[in-house]
Amino acid sequence: MEKKRYNISVFTENTIGILNRLTIIFTRRHINIDSITASETELKDVYRYTIVLHETELQVRKVVAQLEKQVDVLKAFYHCDTEIVYQELALMKVRLDEDRMTELEQIIRRHNARLLAVSPEYAVFELTGHEESINLIVDDLETFDLLEFARSGRVAVTKPMKTLEAFINELA
């Protein structure tokens, strides 16, 4: 079976240690997590974890079953990239070089990046987009002095219309 990129969404109660309970399921099966993000959802005290990984669908299905088995997990799903709307965010701190200001401006415009802060020595830009778009701006900035670079994991919402609340009501 072919390995593909999958997005696992896990909805949990807000308890200490739940993140650890989720990640050991991957560790035990020698599965690398490409990215993971967590945040509170539209429902108070329900947390959402978006986990991106590269695996076979069979393995992903088994992992999702193990995730859902955890007492504090409300629901877990998996989707491929076409079934979700997703974004990442990157912050780039670049040293300013007076001789290359125009070149830098062109890169910023081309990628639709946003200027967040500026000082005499550096500027901080933000770009949100798919992983590939962020990789492109990083490539373009290669000859610049990139002082700091940080990117988030993927955040995602699913295309199917069923609400989380509906799933939780089904549980009750």
Place this chain on the structure above:
Amino acid sequence: METQRITGAEAVMKCLRFENISTIFGYPGGAIMPIYDALYDYRETIRHILVRHEQGAVHAAQGFARAGGHTGVVLATSGPGATNLITGLADALIDSTPIVCITGQVASHLLGTDAFQETDVIGISMPVTKWNIQVTRAEDIAPALAKAFYIASSGRPGPVLVDITKDAQFGLTDFHYQPCTEIRSYRPVPIPDRDLLSEAAGLINSAQKPYLLIGQGILLSHAEEQLLRFAEKTGIPVASTLLGLGAFPADHPLYVGYLGMHGNYAPNLLTNECDVLIAIGMRFDDRVTGDVARYARQAKVIHIDIDASELNKIIPAAVAVHADAGHALEILFDLVGENQHGRWLQQFRDLEAVERKEIIEPAVFPDNEKLNMARVVHELSTWNKRSNDLIVVTDVGQHQMITSRYFSYRQARTNITSGGLGTMGFALPAAIGAGLARPDKTVVAIIGDGGFQMTIQELGTILQHGLSVKIIVLNNHFLGMVRQWQQLFFDRRYSFTEIVNPDFVTIVSGYRIPAQQVETGEAFSPALECLLRTKGSAFLECVVEREENVFPMVETGASVAEIRLN
């Protein structure tokens, strides 16, 4: 509803009483002293069994839970007390045993400071518990324990751990106990899908060679009666996994034997000839399936389990039903037709005759000179045919496989062994727990010479509490199962499997347990009778043949159809 201000430690005791807990296993230490102090006032209503090592406490609680069908409770202190629980927790998790462990923890302001006997027991125990929680406030103790008891015993049972900081034990709280009956994120009892069960019934009704594999799920669901009715109505042959032994009477005409690597010949071989395989409350462990790519490929598989993650995990099912075994069997009973499968059953009987002639008869043949493992177990089983009062607890290794093969389990919860984890050292403490759960039964622990020495200190627990366990050590002076593998697969290179043993009779006598050693077949029978007739605990060391092998055997990587007789 009563409300009174008490310490967190006393709240623990009150919770135990509300959960009808009257026997607990434990070992005191610094961080759990307030709870032990509270226990002192409850010593008339809660019997505390002081073990000799915390691992023994969990195994004893497992034996207690498996023999009695109730949740086992363990108390331990922080740090090493808690880390010593880990093997037992792992064993209880993989063998679905309801256990509540309560550990003391350093005071909450010391968490994360490397304080004396501080360890991250929540982190360490997470992979080996069904659920765990750390409590830092006295008022949170009752709700945490209520959840713990609910989670441990519901759905697919398992071990849970509640870690209570010392300040929470000392703290004062209003107490009122509300048993937990529901958790939003946790649905332990699935509602069986009737359409799927109809589909399953359709397959069963049209099957020519249906075959029923049962596991511990039958026992955990208390579904022995439903299973018996279902099997008798449909006339389907029944085989059992290691942990399912006893769920279906071994002397029933439809019972065809024990599955797995060292199981019986027919039930393994004919797995690859049935047309519909009905697996209930079992999880297709690799010791049962052999090579999964060549496992029952010809059959339509119906898999019924209470744990959804087990469905389609190892063997893809044509019909996968997420259900409690008893519920599913009750519904199925009304959907299946009366049937008989005489010719198919005869295939099992024919192969059984081969196994009987080739393996069983030579193994149990009474030899006055030599003594072997099968003979020991066979005579014990013969005794039980008359007395019908034995619970047999086994450790891990050759003696365990021999016992599973040669003991005829006819009653539920009379077989207690470490299955999934294969924990040497399990049997002696588990037998202690089993005896406490079922004082009406005679508990026999069958242990190898290796495993016996892993938890031998629990003889002290037997001594201190005047407990009754009949201990049979099968001594072949080897770590026998590993030696067998070395003989078969590693060119007889016996790398560190020969074991120099102490004088067991002297050691056991030191714990004031009557002890005997036999070396011949002739001496064995009267010694066994003496062991079983002794009041209280007794010990019998059987010096058996050094290089006896367990057959049949499905080698690693082989198909169940390639089971070898020698």
